[in-house]
Amino acid sequence: xxxxxxxxxxxxxxxxxxxxxxxxxxxTGRNIDVVDDIDLLLGPGEVVGLVGESGSGKTTxxxxxxxxxxxxxxxxxxxxxxxxxxxLSLDWKDVRQLRGQEIAYVPQDxxxxxxxxxxIGPQLVELLELRDxxxxxxxxxxxxxxxxxxxxxxxxxxxxxxxxxLSGGQVQRVALAMAFLPRPKVLVLDEPTTGLDVTTQGMxxxxxxxxxxxxxxxxxxxxxxxxxxxxxxxxxxVMYAGRIIELGPRDQIFAAPAHPYTRALLDAIPHLKQAxxxxxxxxxxxxxxxxxSGCRFHDxxxxxxxxxxxxxxxxxxxxxxxxxxCIRLDEIGxxxxxxxxxxxxxxDKTREPILSVRDLDVYYGRKQVxxxxxxxxxxxxxxxLVGESGSGKTTxxxxxxxxxxxxTGTIDFEERELAKGARSRTNDDRKRxxxxxxxxxxxxxxxxxxxxxxKRPMKLFGIAKGKAATDRAVExxxxxxxxxxxxKLQTNRLSGGERQRVAIARALAAEPDILVCDEITSxxxxxxxxxxxxxxxxxxxxxxxxxxxxxxxLALVRSIAARVQILNAGRLVESGSVxxxxxxxxxxxxxxxxxxxxxxx
Amino acid sequence: MSTTTxxxxxxxxxxxxxxxxxxxxxxxxxxxxxxIGPWIAPYGEHEIVGKPFTHSGSFLGTDYLGQDVLSRVLAxxxxxxxxxxxxxxxxxxxxxxxxxxxxxxxxxFDEVLMRLNDVALAFPQILLALLVLSAVEQPxxxxxxxxxxxxxxxxxxxxxRGVALGLVSRDFVASAEALGESRIRIVLAEVLPNMNAPLLxxxxxxxxxSIGLVAALGFLGFSTDPGGADWGxxxxxxxxxxxxxxxxxxxPVIVIGIFTIGTNLMADGITQLAEKGGES
Numbered sequence: 001x002x003x004x005x006x007x008x009x010x011x012x013x014x015x016x017x018x019x020x021x022x023x024x025x026x027x028t029g030r031n032i033d034v035v036d037d038i039d040l041l042l043g044p045g046e047v048v049g050l051v052g053e054s055g056s057g058k059t060t061x062x063x064x065x066x067x068x069x070x071x072x073x074x075x076x077x078x079x080x081x082x083x084x085x086x087x088l089s090l091d092w093k094d095v096r097q098l099r100g101q102e103i104a105y106v107p108q109d110x111x112x113x114x115x116x117x118x119x120i121g122p123q124l125v126e127l128l129e130l131r132d133x134x135x136x137x138x139x140x141x142x143x144x145x146x147x148x149x150x151x152x153x154x155x156x157x158x159x160x161x162x163x164x165x166l167s168g169g170q171v172q173r174v175a176l177a178m179a180f181l182p183r184p185k186v187l188v189l190d191e192p193t194t195g196l197d198v199t200t201q202g203m204x205x206x207x208x209x210x211x212x213x214x215x216x217x218x219x220x221x222x223x224x225x226x227x228x229x230x231x232x233x234x235x236x237x238v239m240y241a242g243r244i245i246e247l248g249p250r251d252q253i254f255a256a257p258a259h260p261y262t263r264a265l266l267d268a269i270p271h272l273k274q275a276x277x278x279x280x281x282x283x284x285x286x287x288x289x290x291x292x293s294g295c296r297f298h299d300x301x302x303x304x305x306x307x308x309x310x311x312x313x314x315x316x317x318x319x320x321x322x323x324x325x326c327i328r329l330d331e332i333g334x335x336x337x338x339x340x341x342x343x344x345x346x347x348d349k350t351r352e353p354i355l356s357v358r359d360l361d362v363y364y365g366r367k368q369v370x371x372x373x374x375x376x377x378x379x380x381x382x383x384x385l386v387g388e389s390g391s392g393k394t395t396x397x398x399x400x401x402x403x404x405x406x407x408t409g410t411i412d413f414e415e416r417e418l419a420k421g422a423r424s425r426t427n428d429d430r431k432r433x434x435x436x437x438x439x440x441x442x443x444x445x446x447x448x449x450x451x452x453x454x455k456r457p458m459k460l461f462g463i464a465k466g467k468a469a470t471d472r473a474v475e476x477x478x479x480x481x482x483x484x485x486x487x488k489l490q491t492n493r494l495s496g497g498e499r500q501r502v503a504i505a506r507a508l509a510a511e512p513d514i515l516v517c518d519e520i521t522s523x524x525x526x527x528x529x530x531x532x533x534x535x536x537x538x539x540x541x542x543x544x545x546x547x548x549x550x551x552x553x554l555a556l557v558r559s560i561a562a563r564v565q566i567l568n569a570g571r572l573v574e575s576g577s578v579x580x581x582x583x584x585x586x587x588x589x590x591x592x593x594x595x596x597x598x599x600x601x
Numbered sequence: 602m603s604t605t606t607x608x609x610x611x612x613x614x615x616x617x618x619x620x621x622x623x624x625x626x627x628x629x630x631x632x633x634x635x636x637i638g639p640w641i642a643p644y645g646e647h648e649i650v651g652k653p654f655t656h657s658g659s660f661l662g663t664d665y666l667g668q669d670v671l672s673r674v675l676a677x678x679x680x681x682x683x684x685x686x687x688x689x690x691x692x693x694x695x696x697x698x699x700x701x702x703x704x705x706x707x708x709x710f711d712e713v714l715m716r717l718n719d720v721a722l723a724f725p726q727i728l729l730a731l732l733v734l735s736a737v738e739q740p741x742x743x744x745x746x747x748x749x750x751x752x753x754x755x756x757x758x759x760x761x762r763g764v765a766l767g768l769v770s771r772d773f774v775a776s777a778e779a780l781g782e783s784r785i786r787i788v789l790a791e792v793l794p795n796m797n798a799p800l801l802x803x804x805x806x807x808x809x810x811s812i813g814l815v816a817a818l819g820f821l822g823f824s825t826d827p828g829g830a831d832w833g834x835x836x837x838x839x840x841x842x843x844x845x846x847x848x849x850x851x852x853p854v855i856v857i858g859i860f861t862i863g864t865n866l867m868a869d870g871i872t873q874l875a876e877k878g879g880e881s
Binding site (some may be wrong): 402447 | 782795
């Protein structure tokens with residue numbers, strides 16, 4: 001991974017390419033702020049990472065730099081200075097001229113940013129054409145040079161392609177080329193690599209970094225992914241509930257975070273090189289209008305005292321160029337990255353396999369997507385299936401769960417062969433193998449109450465009835481840290497993390513021996529991921545549940561799994577204990593995957 | 602997390618939807634009028650109050666036999682409303698079953714069912730009723746219910762299948778499959794309750810069409826009681842004097858119009874409510 005150039009100092013206001021002063025964005029017609037009190041400097045050639053969980057207002061700050069607020073929101077006050085000009089007080093015509101030319105924006109989903117009916121070439125040239133820059137020939141040359149810069153082919157054939165004929169990574173690089181084409185001074189990148197595979201993400205980040213440095217572009221990189229930030233940013237701004245709560249040089253933020261929220265966030269992130277135990281942050285990020293008074297983090301902060309609820313903490317200097325908004329900075333002591341390791345990752349531990357998959361071939365219609373995969377899963381053991389999209393990892397898990405029937409080979413459960421579909425399996429098999437889905441927004445019936453959802457498996461498998469079932473439901477909800485208050489609610493009242501906990505509780509209600517977890521944390525924020533992983537680890541130990549954990553996140557594997565199977569294009573590349581595979585990988589593919597995975601260590 | 606249950610907040614949201622409330626009030630007004638009409642009518646349904654097509658009787662004048670128009674409008678709503686509601690209910694149930702099964706089973710079964718459905722859709726909706734009713738001597742009320750209901754079913758089925766297709770691919774259905782829930786339960790308890798909003802809106806729309814169809818059948822002479830008061834039939838009976846004493850035609854037309862507006866507003870309101878609710 002690229003490492004950023006050593007950073008000298010925060011640029012002063014005169015040097016800055018872009019200065020944000022006292023920016024505040026609120027909801028139209030209501031006295032509710034989305035983001036508030038934002039001060040930020042972007043120096044030329046500098047990448048500033050703006051990191052925050054969902055609902056923190058990071059995208060709002062990003063688009064406010066272009067003088068834009070989404071429908072329903074309004075930029076209330078503040079200044080965004082580009083040299084002498086304030087973007088927010090310019091005429092809309094001038095702002096339009098400015099956008100793209102001086103401040104460029106790379107959106108989260110490039111596929112929706114490119115016009116699907118215009119070929120790549122004209123699409124790149126369009127921007128220059130609209131502004132009457134250069135002759136037709138010059139524009140064409142510049143477009144080709146732009147594509148070369150981002151490492152894409154620039155022959156006629158490529159320029160004639162439509163966006164749907166490119167891969168996700170290529171589309172994102174076209175968007176990047178487009179943003180750099182008019183030589184902007186400031187670039188806002190809104191989670192540009194979310195949804196890309198790690199290898200592609202690595203390449204896109206590398207390209208972006210090089211271009212920013214060589215063209216002296218000031219970049220604001222908006223993301224929820226601290227690991228990405230750790231690899232590319234010079235300075236990091238951490239947002240929580242609409243405020244920048246900590247701002248400082250990258251090395252400072254990651255080595256000596258001052259704010260309790262930053263610390264908690266770092267505690268929730270898995271590392272590649274060390275099997276660390278993860279912890280989550282209790283509660284959830286308050287949305288606009290629900291934010292507490294005083295320090296906005298005080299109701300979830302483990303260091304909070306009464307004074308935190310009353311006083312709005314101003315930014316306090318903690319070190320050179322490093323500020324944090326916390327009134328107890330001097331009292332909370334220093335931070336230690338080492339939370340302790342997960343003990344069970346010992347490679348020589350004796351295993352007692354209960355599920356074994358032999359020569360699994362899986363088909364979708366005539367197409368074979370998984371080729372001869374063999375592995376097993378022990379009692380009370382967590383095995384990770386890792387691979388990029390299209391590697392067949394979810395497909396394998398669906399076969400184990402009985403959700404996909406078109407396969408050959410054998411799947412043995414306690415030395416008995418399992419039938420293909422869930423319906424042809426015995427009730428006992430169905431009970432003992434439970435599947436948890438990736439997206440908790442889709443896997444829980446929105447019309448049912450939490451109580452109905454959790455009681456369903458108990459009824460189906462004859463585990464408990466009536467009062468006993470209610471008691472068990474309450475007990476399960478407590479185990480997943482939700483409490484009985486949610487029993488009568490429908491899922492639309494819960495956040496993503498809470499929904500996933502309900503899904504886990506439903507799986508546990510069946511008293512399974514095996515949990516199949518399909519990317520169950522990928523739709524969730526890191527702090528929530530931390531607590532879910534913590535929960536699963538406890539359940540595995542206390543109930544002896546074996547887990548098949550499907551994920552694309554190698555760092556997460558380190559923290560949760562004992563064994564790992566690396567998949568590529570439907571074939572098993574490498575397998576073994578996590579320690580062996582990740583510390584001394586034998587295959588090139590694994591090495592490449594490890595090298596491309598962003599990590600904060 | 603607030604402790605109010607989902608139902609009360611749903612009710613409150615519903616009352617905030619002006620379109621829906623207005624629609625409900627208008628519909629309720631017409632329904633109440635049709636129910637209590639015979640009792641508050643100044644004259645009897647068949648009572649001759651003066652010469653035909655004159656301004657005698659109550660303020661709407663008399664019809665082609667000299668019966669009081671206002672009294673007949675008040676008396677003529679009950680049968681049309683009851684028949685329409687029953688026909689709509691029948692059509693909805695039939696259509697929902699066909700659409701749900703097609704979407705859930707899928708494959709060639711879905712294909713065959715839906716192509717047959719397309720054939721049914723190719724004919725005008727009133728054709729089936731006309732064909733059968735013209736073959737019988739005296740139409741019974743249940744025949745009209747059956748025929749109008751049957752002509753709704755394929756149209757409802759098409760919508761239901763479309764909505765259900767989006768639901769059966771969701772993971773909560775897969776999750777129920779993995780738990781080994783019975784297929785009937787999955788269709789009725791997991792999928793169907795998630796379609797409430799589009800189904801209610803469709804029911805409102807179908808009710809409007811039912812009234813139109815039943816009134817049209819009445820106008821064409823296919824009513825359960827040839828001499829009785831019936832909004833559709835009244836339009837036919839009195840159309841000769843449309844230019845002289847227009848109320849004989851206008852009054853039933855206006856009532857049908859108001860009712861249609863009411864049910865349509867309700868259907869619209871439900872759709873908007875569902876969009877705003879943003880449940881998922």
